[in-house]
Amino acid sequence: MASLTITPCRPLKGTITVPGDKSVTHRAIILTALAEGASTIRDYCRGEDCLNTMRAFQSLGVRIDESPQTLHVSGKGMWGLTEPFGPIDCGNSGTGIRLMAGLLAGQDFFTILTGDESIRRRPMGRVVKPLRTMGATIAGRKGGELAPLAITGTRLRGVSYVSPVASAQIKSSLLFAALYADGLTTISEPRLSRDHTERMFAYFGIPFEREGCTVKIEGRPSVRWGGKPVVVPGDLSAAAFFLVGASIVPESDVTIRGVGMNPTRTGLVEVLHRMGAQIEVVSPREEAGEPVADLRVRSMPLRGVRIGPDQIPQTIDEFPILCVAAAVAEGETVITGAEELRVKESDRIATMAKELRAMGARIEERPDGMVIQGLGRNGSNGALTGATCESHGDHRVAMSVAIGALTAAQPTQIVDTACIETSFPGFEGKLLELLTASGNRL
Ligand code: S3P
Numbered sequence: 042m043a044s045l046t047i048t049p050c051r052p053l054k055g056t057i058t059v060p061g062d063k064s065v066t067h068r069a070i071i072l073t074a075l076a077e078g079a080s081t082i083r084d085y086c087r088g089e090d091c092l093n094t095m096r097a098f099q100s101l102g103v104r105i106d107e108s109p110q111t112l113h114v115s116g117k118g119m120w121g122l123t124e125p126f127g128p129i130d131c132g133n134s135g136t137g138i139r140l141m142a143g144l145l146a147g148q149d150f151f152t153i154l155t156g157d158e159s160i161r162r163r164p165m166g167r168v169v170k171p172l173r174t175m176g177a178t179i180a181g182r183k184g185g186e187l188a189p190l191a192i193t194g195t196r197l198r199g200v201s202y203v204s205p206v207a208s209a210q211i212k213s214s215l216l217f218a219a220l221y222a223d224g225l226t227t228i229s230e231p232r233l234s235r236d237h238t239e240r241m242f243a244y245f246g247i248p249f250e251r252e253g254c255t256v257k258i259e260g261r262p263s264v265r266w267g268g269k270p271v272v273v274p275g276d277l278s279a280a281a282f283f284l285v286g287a288s289i290v291p292e293s294d295v296t297i298r299g300v301g302m303n304p305t306r307t308g309l310v311e312v313l314h315r316m317g318a319q320i321e322v323v324s325p326r327e328e329a330g331e332p333v334a335d336l337r338v339r340s341m342p343l344r345g346v347r348i349g350p351d352q353i354p355q356t357i358d359e360f361p362i363l364c365v366a367a368a369v370a371e372g373e374t375v376i377t378g379a380e381e382l383r384v385k386e387s388d389r390i391a392t393m394a395k396e397l398r399a400m401g402a403r404i405e406e407r408p409d410g411m412v413i414q415g416l417g418r419n420g421s422n423g424a425l426t427g428a429t430c431e432s433h434g435d436h437r438v439a440m441s442v443a444i445g446a447l448t449a450a451q452p453t454q455i456v457d458t459a460c461i462e463t464s465f466p467g468f469e470g471k472l473l474e475l476l477t478a479s480g481n482r483l
Contacts, residue, residue, distance in 0.1 A: 043459040045439070045469060047446035049427070052292035052340065055478035057471050059280045061086040061273035062301045063464050064209070065331060067136050068241045069112075069271045070094050071144065071217065074103040076116035076245065080268035083111045084299075086276060088464040090134035097141060100125040116268050119220070124150035128189065131156040133386060133436075133463045136210055138188060139168045143214030146177035147221025148194035155189035159386050159434055165190060168214040171202045175218055175226070199224035199260050206381065207354040209234035209305075212256065216242070216249075222260035229255040234354045235305040237331070244330040245269060272328040274301030278358045278437075279465050280336060281309050283475065285366045286444040287338040288318045289424070294339045295475060296323075302332040308356025310336075312363060316343040316370060343370035345415050350378025357381060361441035364393045367413040368402035369424040369448055376410035386460075387435035396433075396442050400449060401426035418448075427451025436460045440468055 066086040071094070073080035085091060087109075095112065099105055102123035104115040131138040131154055138154050142165070145152045155161070161182075169177075169185040178193040179185055199222045204211050207230045216238050219226035233254050242249055242258075245266040249258040280297045287293035302310075302325065310320055323335040343366055348356065356363070360382055367374035382389040390411055394404045402425060403414035418424035427449040432439035439458045446453035461468050 042457050045443055045455045045458045046452055047443050047455070048452045049447065049449050050476055051290045051447065052479050053283065053287045053290055053295050053475040054293060055475050056296040056298060057283070057474060058298050059275045059300065059471070060088060060465055060467070062276040063088055063090055063278070064136060064235060064237050065273045065301065066091040067094050067140060068213070068237050069273060070098055070105070070114065071140060072241050072245050073114040073116050073268060073271065074098045074101070074122070075119050076266050076268045077118045078116055078268035080114045080116060080271065081111050082114065082271045082273060084273045085112050086273065086464065087466055088462060089132050090137060090463050093130060093132040093134055094137045097129045097131065097137065100129060114268070118265065122148055125152060128153035128155050131160060133157050133159055133460070135160065135163055138165070138190070139210040139214045140217055142168050142179065142190055142192065143172060143216070143218035145192045145194060146172050146175070146179065146218050147197045150194050152192050153189055154192065161188050164384055167206065167208065167211055171200070171211070171215055172218055174200050174202070175222055177218065197222035197260070199226040201227040202229070204228065204230045206230070207232040207234045209236070209238070213238040216256065216258060219258045219260050220247070220262070225257060225259055227255060227257045232351065232354050233305055235303065237303065240330040274328055274331050274333045275299045276464070277301050277306050277309070281359045281362050282440045282444050284309065284313060284320060284336065284338050285362045286447060288313060288340055288343060289366060289369050290447050291340050296335060296337045298335045299333055300336050302334045304332070305355050308352050309359035309363065312346060312348060312352065312356060313366065315346045316366060317341055318343060345370050345372035345374040345413070348374070348376045353379050353381065358437060361389055361393050361437045362444060364397055364404070364411070364413060365441050365445040367415055368397050368404070368445065369418055370415035371417040372415050374413040374415065377407070378409055380409040385435070387433040387438060389435070389438065392433040392435060392438050393441065396430045396438065397445065399428040399430055400445060400453065423450030424448035427453045429454045429456065431455070432457045432460055434460050436463045436465065440465060443472070
């Protein structure tokens with residue numbers, strides 16, 4: 042089993058890029074597959090999650106050629122997908138399975154969507170139930186609560202759906218179904234979740250309306266969208282590890298080029314600023330409808346903060362690494378309204394509390410968040426204690442623990458780190474690059 046050993050070292054120095062945004066890559070593959078003609082997707086995320094979505098569309102009859110930097114997609118048009126021969130394996134990807142469930146519900150063929158052990162434990166009822174109100178025929182374990190999902194494509198009808206959770210996966214699943222439905226679909230969510238699907242609809246010229254947290258779309262649009270070049274910004278959720286790493290390891294100075302700065306994703310940068318971090322946003326620009334910037338981060342002592350329900354959606358994937366920042370900061374950090382963390386790749390409240398406690402952090406679990414008493418040792422050697430930790434099969438847990446381990450006085454071994462490949466192939470190499478720039482080794 043793959044493992045990663047971090048020996049305490051410092052500081053982090055240099056300039057890097059990070060993999061392309063995972064959320065944007067999934068959507069780019071879907072929309073270029075449905076476009077009429079050729080598209081390119083440059084700087085795509087080569088993590089397993091996105092490669093599984095790419096393979097899924099290949100099995101749906103779309104030609105996609107891979108090169109290390111660019112995907113070349115020969116779009117088949119909105120009605121050009123064909124029935125796959127076997128089940129589609131979405132691997133570890135909640136985004137892949139939920140978005141595809143919506144898209145496939147309105148086709149005129151049968152598909153089975155499945156995934157790894159983690160995916161088969163995660164809630165699917167949140168998309169299956171509203172899709173059924175649109176007329177979808179979806180079967181699955183526990184009445185459709187759990188994957189595998191068997192989808193018999195049918196003609197869908199538009200609905201008005203008020204989602205109880207702010208979730209881009211629910212919203213996007215319904216948006217893809219709505220494209221194939223008769224009439225108008227209206228989707229409302231309690232807070233705005235990431236809006237990459239809407240931005241990419243706009244980029245390809247697919248008509249919809251948005252007002253606050255409500256999106257409206259008329260199904261079976263008469264417009265046909267052609268292929269386009271898509272440039273994927275660097276993933277802020279991958280940059281997050283180095284934003285925190287360089288903040289908490291003394292004398293660090295790191296620049297990350299070309300990072301996506303979509304305001305529905307930048308919660309971590311705002312929270313770190315409130316904690317006292319020194320992060321400069323340099324050369325803001327826009328690529329394929331998404332804001333992008335370079336980020337320069339220099340180490341700074343951090344202080345605890347309160348993070349409430351309003352800040353959860355735009356920070357949702359960054360809580361594991363935020364826990365690390367809070368664990369070494371001065372003072373208390375309180376996170377509330379974050380019960381969604383319990384249904385991610387792992388139960389991230391439980392797994393982060395367990396692993397960081399093993400490293401000497403003081404963390405109390407709450408049903409909807411946690412209270413972290415910072416050790417106040419940010420910037421000092423031995424903020425955390427070296428330990429043997431587990432990833433729980435969760436890529437973000439594995440990488441967060443690795444960053445925390447940089448502040449420990451002893452080496453840390455993280456067991457079962459193959460999962461890092463789901464979103465950040467080359468993570469260890471990037472870390473090494475920043476460490477060797479200042480004369481360190483892993
Ligand atoms: C994602 C949405 C979020 C996020 C996930 C990616 C997306 O999930 O946690 O990593 O690409 O739509 P939820 O929609 O369940 O909040």
